[in-house]
Amino acid sequence: MPASSERQAVRIEGHRLSLSHLDRVLFPATGHTKAQVLRYYAQIAAVMVPHTAGRPASFVRAPEGAEGQSWIAKNPPGGAPGWVTVVPVEHREGVTEQVVVDSAAALIAMANLGAYEIHVPQWKAAAGPGAHDRLVLDLDPGPGTDLVVCCRVAQRLRQLLDADGLTAHAVVSGAKGLHLYAPLRPAPGRAVSAYARELAERMMGEHPGLVVVSMARIERRGKVLIDWSQNASAKTTAAPYTVRLRERPGVAAPVAWDEVAACREPGELSFGPEQVLERVAGYGDLLAPLTGDATRATLP
Missing domain, CATH: 3.30.70.3300 (Alpha-Beta Plaits)
Structure with a gap:
């Protein structure tokens, strides 16, 4: 993962990702940048992904960081790569497609799109709710x-x-x-x-x-x-x-x-x-x- 710079192309698990706004400060109180958060996710993926794999994810999105606008999103973020796993999930308002964070590449792809916080249910998509x-x-x-x-x-x-x-x-x-x-x-x-x-x-x-x-x-x-x-x-x-x-x-x-x-x-x-x-x-x-x-x- 890059140490800094504004944009950089990387290959993760065979997938090419263009990482953007790497110098953006996401947490002004500590100075943590987007590059640092992406690097954390890249390093933690081996132990994190087993707890998210198979589960339809929701995200707290905040592209500008902790002090910017944030919202909860169930649908895949705009610009999500086509290779990211999605599953249909039925909600009261209808069926939505949701991302499954089942790889380090998917984890970093979501964070790169400002989906920094990941939430999952207590069931897996294959088995159902x-x-x-x-x-x-x-x-x-x-x-x-x-x-x-x-x-x-x-x-x-x-x-x-x-x-x-x-x-x-x-x-x-x-x-x-x-x-x-x-x-x-x-x-x-x-x-x-x-x-x-x-x-x-x-x-x-x-x-x-x-x-x-x-x-x-x-x-x-x-x-x-x-x-x-x-x-x-x-x-x-x-x-x-x-x-x-x-x-x-x-x-x-x-x-x-x-x-x-x-x-x-x-x-x-x-x-x-x-x-x-x-x-x-x-x-x-x-x-x-x-x-x-x-x-x-x-x-x-």
């Missing part, structure tokens, strides 16, 4: 709480999931909160959502002063929202290893449970692209069990 293969809980701290509190909630949720035969894996969201994933044997989305809601309500019953399951802001002060609704077939979650379009380029990064237990300051589990690459070089993909079959469990 009736066969969710993972459960997700999004722990979102309300006013007066933070990632440290999310970590304490996550530890108890891990215990509850384990008691139900499910193995939890933690991913800091790259924003304020924490995602918990559990690999499943394929199950209907409604069944996964119902279980996730029941689990969240069980947790709220144990700790009513700490946890809430309602999205209403008036109820969230001083509490952690357990957002179970991202298990709905129509919903998506920020993909593991995606860059997040915030003031600083946070990354949705897998973390070990001993790190979750030891967290005492939010900054301890806040990682930029360079830090995530260092972590992967040292630890590998901490989320690798999510993509295999060995730890998949039947939904209770």
Whole structure:
């Protein structure tokens, strides 16, 4: 990948890409340029793509960077190469074609078109939305709480999931909160959502002063929202290893449970692209069990 320059042609996995606006500063707070973000995606692709492959992607597009206009896009970005995999997905408003990020080339092609943040559902296109293969809980701290509190909630949720035969894996969201994933044997989305809601309500019953399951802001002060609704077939979650379009380029990064237990300051589990690459070089993909079959469990 190029270090800089405004435009450069590269060949990735046999595909030619013309990378543009490489000197554009996408994150003024840190000075990260488009070239740096593309280089990150090129280097992280080997561990990221297994978590996006097969899944119809949605994107947060922001061609001018974190401080420019941004929007959520389901359709392929204009100018997407013809070789990028697309699949039809049925939504309430009709059927749309969506990109599947199934290769490093596709990942970089999307980022080159300003689709810097990638979100995916909990099911694969080949199986369809009736066969969710993972459960997700999004722990979102309300006013007066933070990632440290999310970590304490996550530890108890891990215990509850384990008691139900499910193995939890933690991913800091790259924003304020924490995602918990559990690999499943394929199950209907409604069944996964119902279980996730029941689990969240069980947790709220144990700790009513700490946890809430309602999205209403008036109820969230001083509490952690357990957002179970991202298990709905129509919903998506920020993909593991995606860059997040915030003031600083946070990354949705897998973390070990001993790190979750030891967290005492939010900054301890806040990682930029360079830090995530260092972590992967040292630890590998901490989320690798999510993509295999060995730890998949039947939904209770």
